[in-house]
Amino acid sequence: MSMDLGGAQGGVKSDINVTPLVDVMLVLLIIMMLIAPMLQQGVSVTLPKADNTTAKPENSEQTVLAISANGSTFLNARPVQEAELTTRINEILETKREKVVLIRADEDTQYGAVMSAMDQLRQAGIEDIGLITDPRTQTPPPAGAN
Numbered sequence: 001m002s003m004d005l006g007g008a009q010g011g012v013k014s015d016i017n018v019t020p021l022v023d024v025m026l027v028l029l030i031i032m033m034l035i036a037p038m039l040q041q042g043v044s045v046t047l048p049k050a051d052n053t054t055a056k057p058e059n060s061e062q063t064v065l066a067i068s069a070n071g072s073t074f075l076n077a078r079p080v081q082e083a084e085l086t087t088r089i090n091e092i093l094e095t096k097r098e099k100v101v102l103i104r105a106d107e108d109t110q111y112g113a114v115m116s117a118m119d120q121l122r123q124a125g126i127e128d129i130g131l132i133t134d135p136r137t138q139t140p141p142p143a144g145a146n
Helices: 019-038 082-093 111-123
Strands: 063-067 073-075 100-105 128-131
Touching: 063 082, 063 111, 073 082, 082 111, 100 111, 111 128
Parallel strands: 063 100, 100 128
Antiparallel strands: 063 073
């Protein structure tokens, strides 16, 4: 009873066992698949509904000014004070070709907070301002309503 420990030369065979590597990679893949949906950029706001909107893809190069229901302001998901908004906008947009800012305001945000932010954007020289909304779903009218 003998056992073959090598080739014709009598050396030791060396095989790389990739099974543990595959196991670790699959575990990492599963972890990434579970965590990726949780990494949503920005501030959670409830957007107002609009009928006449067209869906446009979100772009990571877009400059988004978010205003929460309590009036907190975030520029590209980073908190910003109202006094420094104009300066921060200019810093961000000085390297961009298109000077466009999108406003994502919670539907419960005070109208004055949105107008104040728009005024500051105009003072910074931004003329192209967009409002982000959720498309309104078409629901049939209630029965008996004419």
